[in-house]
Structures are given as structure tokens and as C-alpha cells.
Amino acid sequence: MGTEERTFVTRAGRGSITDKRLLKGARAREIVLRRAVDIASLDGLDDVSFGRLATDTGMSKAGIQTLFRTKEVLQLGTIDYARSMFIDAVVRPARTAAPGAERLRSLVEHWIDYAKTPLFEGGCFQVANIARFDSRPGAIRDALFRNQREWLDTIEKELRNAVGAHEIAELDIDLAVFQIDSVLCAANTALRLGDEGVVSKVRRTVGDLLKAP
Numbered sequence: 314m315g316t317e318e319r320t321f322v323t324r325a326g327r328g329s330i331t332d333k334r335l336l337k338g339a340r341a342r343e344i345v346l347r348r349a350v351d352i353a354s355l356d357g358l359d360d361v362s363f364g365r366l367a368t369d370t371g372m373s374k375a376g377i378q379t380l381f382r383t384k385e386v387l388q389l390g391t392i393d394y395a396r397s398m399f400i401d402a403v404v405r406p407a408r409t410a411a412p413g414a415e416r417l418r419s420l421v422e423h424w425i426d427y428a429k430t431p432l433f434e435g436g437c438f439q440v441a442n443i444a445r446f447d448s449r450p451g452a453i454r455d456a457l458f459r460n461q462r463e464w465l466d467t468i469e470k471e472l473r474n475a476v477g478a479h480e481i482a483e484l485d486i487d488l489a490v491f492q493i494d495s496v497l498c499a500a501n502t503a504l505r506l507g508d509e510g511v512v513s514k515v516r517r518t519v520g521d522l523l524k525a526p
Contacts, residue, residue: 346394354435392456395438402427413474437501482526
């Protein structure tokens with residue numbers, strides 16, 4: 314997950330809706346998707362179904378089907394909603410920091426808060442789902458991979474900014490992106506197992522990569 318240029322009706326556009334019927338539909342959609350992202354983070358996107366959401370939200374199954382039409386549309390909406398929540402929690406707040414090393418540290422700190430809280434009941438949405446679909450070609454896999462690529466591109470951009478501004482020593486940026494992503498994925502699992510000490514390891518790993526030249 315990364316840049317916020319793509320927009321989402323669910324979280325971004327509600328305030329501009331004046332038609333009461335459309336507003337009701339937007340609110341219902343948001344209720345469904347907010348529950349769907351938690352289900353997906355706990356049990357995977359395969360368990361995001363009209364029936365389970367009807368049970369969990371108290372809405373009718375037919376009403377949810379009217380909003381989303383097919384399970385795949387529902388799953389894609391869930392992925393987009395999770396992405397928008399991630400942006401709000403991690404990416405957007407970090408933009409107040411200066412580009413480069415400071416912003417990358419901010420991204421990591423906000424990611425730590427996102428994973429520790431956690432924003433989703435089952436921890437990081439991406440980690441919970443991408444391994445389930447990495448060998449299953451289709452729209453769901455493409456959406457998850459696109460979000461992952463955006464997040465990695467965000468990390469890469471700030472590393473390049475830091476190197477270009479001579480804030481940090483020259484380094485293999487592709488490898489550094491891989492290392493940061495790997496430690497964050499490992500940290501998510503450790504946090505789910507109750508290992509709070511992993512946070513210091515994340516900071517040490519990132520700090521080692523951001524040493525001054």
C-alpha cells in the first residue's frame with residue numbers, strides 16, 4: 314500500500330453526498346467494509362462472504378448483495394477499504410516529515426503503531442492475505458500485489474531521497490527495501506504472538522540502514 318492518488322467512495326466521499334438514499338447506501342457500504350477488513354485480517358479474504366457479513370452486521374444478506382453484486386466485488390472493495398485505512402494511519406501522517414530519512418523513520422514509526430494497536434483485528438491486512446493469493450492468479454491477487462508494490466515504492470522513494478540528499482551512505486536500495494519489508498512482515502507475526510520486543514529490532518534494522526555517510 315502506498316500513494317493516496319486512488320480514491321475511495323467509502324471513506325473519502327461521504328461528506329459530499331446529499332441524496333438521502335445514496336447517503337444511506339454509502340453508510341451501509343462502509344459498515345459492511347469495516348467489518349469485512351477485520352474478517353479478512355483474521356481469517357482471510359476467502360471468509361469474507363455475504364452470509365457472514367449479514368450475521369455480523371445485522372444487515373440483510375440480500376441488501377449486502379445489492380451493494381456489492383458478487384463476492385469478488387466485495388473482496389476487491391475490502392482490499393481497497395483496507396488500503397485507504399492504511400494510508401490514513403501510516404502514509405498520510407508521515408507526510409509532515411521532511412522527505413528522505415526523516416520521512417522513512419516516520420513511516421516506520423506509524424507502521425509500528427498500526428501493527429501494535431492493531432488497526433485490523435488480525436494485524437496487518439496485507440500480511441494476512443497476500444500469502445494466501447500469491448499463487449492464485451486473478452483480480453484479488455492483482456489488487457493485493459498492486460497495493461504491496463505501492464508500499465514498497467513508497468519506501469524506495471524515501472531511501473532514494475535520503476541517498477540523493479547525502480543524509481545516508483550509498484547503499485543497495487533494492488536490497489534495503491527488501492530488508493525493511495521483511496522485518497516489518499516478521500514483526501507483524503511476532504506482535505501477534507505477544508513479542509513486544511520485536512519493535513526495538515525493527516528500529517535497529519532501519520537505523521542501521523539510515524546511518525549518516
